[in-house]
Amino acid sequence: MAEQAASWADDRVLLGRTSTAERVSDILRGRITDGFFPPGTRLSEEGIGGALGVSRNTLREAFRLLTHERLLVHELNRGVFVRVLTVEDVEDIHRTRALVECAVVRGLGEPPYVLDAMAAAVAEGERASAEGDWKALGTANIHFHQALVALAGSERTDEVMRSVFAELRLAFHVVDEPRRLHEPYLARNRQILRMLRDGNAAEAERLLAVYLQDSLERMVEVYRRRVGDDGSAPG
Amino acid sequence: MAEQAASWADDRVLLGRTSTAERVSDILRGRITDGFFPPGTRLSEEGIGGALGVSRNTLREAFRLLTHERLLVHELNRGVFVRVLTVEDVEDIHRTRALVECAVVRGLGEPPYVLDAMAAAVAEGERASAEGDWKALGTANIHFHQALVALAGSERTDEVMRSVFAELRLAFHVVDEPRRLHEPYLARNRQILRMLRDGNAAEAERLLAVYLQDSLERMVEVYRRRVGDDGSAPG
DNA sequence: GCATATTTGTCCGTATGTATA
DNA sequence: CTATACATACGGACAAATATG
Numbered sequence: 001m002a003e004q005a006a007s008w009a010d011d012r013v014l015l016g017r018t019s020t021a022e023r024v025s026d027i028l029r030g031r032i033t034d035g036f037f038p039p040g041t042r043l044s045e046e047g048i049g050g051a052l053g054v055s056r057n058t059l060r061e062a063f064r065l066l067t068h069e070r071l072l073v074h075e076l077n078r079g080v081f082v083r084v085l086t087v088e089d090v091e092d093i094h095r096t097r098a099l100v101e102c103a104v105v106r107g108l109g110e111p112p113y114v115l116d117a118m119a120a121a122v123a124e125g126e127r128a129s130a131e132g133d134w135k136a137l138g139t140a141n142i143h144f145h146q147a148l149v150a151l152a153g154s155e156r157t158d159e160v161m162r163s164v165f166a167e168l169r170l171a172f173h174v175v176d177e178p179r180r181l182h183e184p185y186l187a188r189n190r191q192i193l194r195m196l197r198d199g200n201a202a203e204a205e206r207l208l209a210v211y212l213q214d215s216l217e218r219m220v221e222v223y224r225r226r227v228g229d230d231g232s233a234p235g
Numbered sequence: 236m237a238e239q240a241a242s243w244a245d246d247r248v249l250l251g252r253t254s255t256a257e258r259v260s261d262i263l264r265g266r267i268t269d270g271f272f273p274p275g276t277r278l279s280e281e282g283i284g285g286a287l288g289v290s291r292n293t294l295r296e297a298f299r300l301l302t303h304e305r306l307l308v309h310e311l312n313r314g315v316f317v318r319v320l321t322v323e324d325v326e327d328i329h330r331t332r333a334l335v336e337c338a339v340v341r342g343l344g345e346p347p348y349v350l351d352a353m354a355a356a357v358a359e360g361e362r363a364s365a366e367g368d369w370k371a372l373g374t375a376n377i378h379f380h381q382a383l384v385a386l387a388g389s390e391r392t393d394e395v396m397r398s399v400f401a402e403l404r405l406a407f408h409v410v411d412e413p414r415r416l417h418e419p420y421l422a423r424n425r426q427i428l429r430m431l432r433d434g435n436a437a438e439a440e441r442l443l444a445v446y447l448q449d450s451l452e453r454m455v456e457v458y459r460r461r462v463g464d465d466g467s468a469p470g
Numbered sequence: 471g472c473a474t475a476t477t478t479g480t481c482c483g484t485a486t487g488t489a490t491a
Numbered sequence: 492c493t494a495t496a497c498a499t500a501c502g503g504a505c506a507a508a509t510a511t512g
Contacts, residue, residue, distance in 0.1 A: 019311060020480075045498075055481045056498095057292050061299055068303040076254060077488045077498050095389040103338035154330040160395045255500070280478070290501045291478090312478055312508045476510070487499075 021061035024054055028062060032071050032082055033166060035135075035173045039084040043072070069163050071170070085171050087223055093168055094216040100161060101145060101212065102205050104152045111199030117147035118193050125186045134178035141182055142168065144189045148208075175222045185215065256296035259289055263297060267306050267317055268401060270370075270408045274319040278307070304398050306405070320406050322458055328403055329451040335396060336380060336447065337440055339387045346434030352382035353428050360421045369413035376417055377403065379424045383443075410457045420450065 028048070031037045049059040063080045066072045072080045085093075125140035142165045149161045175181060188211050195204035263283070266272045284294040298315045301307045307315045320328075360375035377400045384396045410416060423446050430439035 057482090058480065060296065060498095064296055064299045065303065068300070079498065092389050092391050095387065096391045096395075099338045099342060099387060099389065099392060100334065103334045103341075106338075106341075107334060152330065152334060154327050154334065156327050156331045156399065157334060160331075164391065281476095292502090293500060295479095313510095314478065472512100474510100474512075476508105478508075479506080480504100481506105482504080483502090485499100485501085487497105489495105489497080491493105491495080 019061075020054060020058050021065065024052060024059060024062035025065040027052070028066060029069070029071065029166075032066075033169050037082050039082050039170050039174055041082045043080050043082070045079070070167050083167070083170055085167065085174065087220055089167070090171050090219055090223055091216065093164055093171070094212055094219075096164055097145070097161075098209065098212045100157065101148060102209055104149055104157075105196075105201055105205040105208060108151060108196075108201050111196075111201070113151060113196055115193060115196055117150060118144055118189075118196070121147050122186070122190050122193055125189065129183065129186055134182055137186065138169075138172055138178055138182040141185055141189065148192075171219065171223065175219070175226050177222060181218070181222070185211065255289060255293050256300065259287060259294060259297035260300040262287070263301060264304070264306060264401075267301075268404050272317050273408055274317050274405050276317045278315050278317070280314070305402050318402070318405055320402065320409065322455055324402070325406050325454055325458055326451065328399055328406070329447055329454075331399055332380070332396075333444065333447045335392065336383060337444055339384055339392075340431075340436055340440040340443060343386060343431075343436045346431075346436070348386060348431055350428060350431055352385060353379055353424075353431070356382050357421070357425050357428055360424065364418065364421055369417055372421065373404075373407055373413055373417040376420055376424065383427075406454065406458065410454070410461050412457060416453070416457070420446065 028037070028043070037043065043063070045056045045059055045063075049056050052059070054062075063072060063074065067074045067080065071083055073083050074080050121140055121144035124143060125137055128134070128136035128140050146158075146162065146165060150158055152158075172178065172181065188207065192204050192207050192211070195201070195207060263272070263278070272278065278298070280291050280294055284291050287294070289297075298307060298309065302309050302315065306318055308318050309315050356375055356379035359378060360372050363369070363371035363375050381393075381397065381400060385393055387393075407413065407416065423442065427439050427442050427446070430436070430442060
């Protein structure tokens with residue numbers, strides 16, 4: 001434990017800029033989005049703090065950060081848990097996505113557009129699909145939509161949606177049927193990209209709206225089977 | 236100081252539900268949006284903690300909450316400051332508003348719409364204007380647009396935009412010409428509300444887009460004079 | 471440039487309150 | 492109802508960084 005603390009200090013000297021709490025939250029965020037801490041898991045202060053060699057106060061700061069990213073829920077005097085999304089959450093996430101993503105496409109100016117990041121995400125998805133790595137395919141799909149949002153050129157919008165997409169990943173870990181959930185959308189992403197390349201933003205927007213509607217329906221269907229209507233959420 | 240701590244404890248017994256850090260952050264948020272702590276102010280741990288009768292650890296948690304709401308900026312080993320928005324921030328805020336608010340109006344279904352909250356905000360603005368309370372008029376304008384966003388019925392979108400509007404208020408405190416900044420928009424809000432009442436969402440969206448564009452231009456113009464192009468931001 | 475005082479970053483120990491077995 | 496486990500919040504301590512003279 002003391003040795004761990006020493007290595008932390010070394011890191012700080014090396015890269016200097018971030019606080020201990022931020023680095024702890026980075027680690028935990030990775031564990032959560034990777035599914036190592038599945039939704040519903042309780043993160044005890046003593047357990048995690050001991051394992052990572054940081055004090056409770058520092059760890060609590062990291063918890064606060066992740067709570068505000070909606071990845072953890074904090075129940076007074078009970079502790080923090082990895083968030084379990086309800087069906088209503090999933091629906092609201094898709095509402096927000098539809099609102100923002102379609103507005104981004106509609107707000108595009110004159111073609112041509114800078115589509116490198118979206119093309120890269122499609123390629124990433126094709127690689128993952130060829131290797132049968134469905135979890136990676138889900139990640140690639142999210143990258144595609146993040147790149148789409150980035151076309152708006154708004155830092156705030158990017159950040160907001162990054163957090164929404166992180167929530168979406170929580171839902172992925174609950175249903176855990178990655179192939180059925182992600183494979184059908186690779187072709188659709190490719191199609192949307194093609195429309196944008198052709199400068200046909202209107203058709204791209206239409207495809208995107210249908211895409212999101214379908215995705216929501218399939219998600220809700222599978223989700224209901226898995227967790228029941230109440231979502232068995234702690235809150 | 237000890238007496239203050241005792242009163243805190245009493246409060247907790249009374250209303251029971253929220254943590255101390257949350258209540259502290261509520262107080263500080265009020266001080267910031269009221270302009271009591273203007274942008275650029277440094278909030279010392281000792282000073283604030285002593286005044287409010289809470290420990291440093293608790294206060295730091297409150298700071299974290301407000302930092303994630305973008306109201307404070309945290310500089311390593313230097314402390315927390317009330318955020319000073321740059322011109323780029325103001326532009327990005329308006330980009331986000333245009334994207335979301337216009338998308339909300341476009342996404343409205345069949346009329347009639349539930350416009351009570353928007354009507355109440357207009358009435359609030361008329362009252363403030365009649366009394367010459369321009370700060371309150373600015374608040375009423377924000378309430379109008381929050382109510383507009385709420386028409387989408389998305390909890391996440393509401394929360395996201397609440398934070399964006401809180402940032403906007405920071406900019407208000409920098410320019411500090413409240414009448415010039417807020418008075419022209421009361422009539423426009425009334426007009427948008429009328430269009431929605433008539434079920435003419437398309438025209439309402441057009442008016443809204445023009446509104447936001449004008450508002451941004453005026454804001455940037457006044458803002459540049461006040462803080463210079465760099466925004467004199469700490470970060 | 472240097473020495474000092476101030477402030478933050480991190481951690482610990484502990485008393486109290488709350489939830490649960 | 493009691494006992495246990497845990498979270499909340501406080502105060503103190505020391506190192507490290509920053510600000511000040």
